[in-house]
Amino acid sequence: MPTETVYGLAANALDGAAVAAVFAKKQRPAGHPLILHARDPRPFARFDDRAERLSAFWPGPLALVLPVMRDSGVASVVTGGRDTIAVRCPDHPVALALLEMLPFPLAAPSANRFGEVSPTTAAHVMAAFPELPVLDGGSCQVGVESTIVDLTGPVAAILRPGGIPGDAVALALGEELGVAGQTAAPGTLPAHYAPRARVVLAEDAATAVVALRKAGVRASAIRRRPSPEYARALYAELREADATGAEVIVCEPAAIGGLGDAVNDRLRRAAASWEPPG
Ligand code: AMP
Numbered sequence: 001m002p003t004e005t006v007y008g009l010a011a012n013a014l015d016g017a018a019v020a021a022v023f024a025k026k027q028r029p030a031g032h033p034l035i036l037h038a039r040d041p042r043p044f045a046r047f048d049d050r051a052e053r054l055s056a057f058w059p060g061p062l063a064l065v066l067p068v069m070r071d072s073g074v075a076s077v078v079t080g081g082r083d084t085i086a087v088r089c090p091d092h093p094v095a096l097a098l099l100e101m102l103p104f105p106l107a108a109p110s111a112n113r114f115g116e117v118s119p120t121t122a123a124h125v126m127a128a129f130p131e132l133p134v135l136d137g138g139s140c141q142v143g144v145e146s147t148i149v150d151l152t153g154p155v156a157a158i159l160r161p162g163g164i165p166g167d168a169v170a171l172a173l174g175e176e177l178g179v180a181g182q183t184a185a186p187g188t189l190p191a192h193y194a195p196r197a198r199v200v201l202a203e204d205a206a207t208a209v210v211a212l213r214k215a216g217v218r219a220s221a222i223r224r225r226p227s228p229e230y231a232r233a234l235y236a237e238l239r240e241a242d243a244t245g246a247e248v249i250v251c252e253p254a255a256i257g258g259l260g261d262a263v264n265d266r267l268r269r270a271a272a273s274w275e276p277p278g
C-alpha cells in the first residue's frame, strides 16, 4: 500500500500468520519489530499526555513507541514479543481509505527486501515482488520513513529521524529530546537502505564524479537540493543510479535540520553498507 513515506508491505496486525508472512517475504530478521498503522492507534497502545500531544501530527510521518495494550489482539510477532509497540496513522488517501474500510489495523514495514532501498513508487514494489498485488497511489510525497519517537522512558527520544523534523517534535512536547543510543532502537542498523553501487558522500559531487570517471570508475552524482525535495527524490535516484550500472554513487549531504537530518541519516547508512567485493 502507498503511504506518504514509502510503500508498505501490509498485513493484518491481529493475524500472526499474516505478519509472519511479511517477515518471510522481506527476509526481515525477527528482531526488527513492525510499525502498526491505524486510523486511530489508541486501542493498541497506552497513550499518556506526551503521546496525546504528538498525536497532533497524525495523519503524518511520526511513529510513537508506547506500552502495548495487552488485550488489544495485536499479534506478538508485530512487536517481537516486546511490551512496547510503535504506532502511527499514515497521511495518504489510499492508506487512510484502506484503514477506514478494514476491521483491523495493518502492520506494515517498507515493501522491499531487508537492507535494500525502500520503494517510493508502485513500480519499485512490483520490481521486487511481481507476485504481490500493489495499490498504486503514485509517488510518495515525503519519500523517507517516519520519525520514530520513543515515549517509554522518562525523556522522549528520537530513535530514527524521518518525515517530521526533531525540532517540531520537541516544540510540540515543550521539552528537549533525549539522545537515543545507536542500539536503542531494535532494527536500526548502521548499514541499511543500500543500493548495489558503493555510496560515498562529498560536498561537491560533480567534481568527485569527474575525478572518478578519469580514473575509469563508472560514477554518478546525486546533488543537494532543498531538503523536502531531496527526501522525496532520494530513493528513486539511488535506484536509477543502480539501473545505469554505476559502480559508485557520490551523494551530497543535505542541509542540517528538518528533513535534511533524515536524508543524511539514510545517506550515512547507505554509505556504511558497502563491503569490498570478494
Ligand atoms: P520500519 O523499518 O520503517 O518498518 O520501522 C520499524 C522500526 O521501528 C524498527 O526497526 C524499530 O527500529 C522501530 N520499532 C518498531 N517497534 C518498536 C518497539 N516496540 N520498540 C522500539 N522500536 C520499535
Ligand code: MG
Pocket (backbone or CB within 6 Å): 109, 110, 118
Ligand atoms: Mg524498511
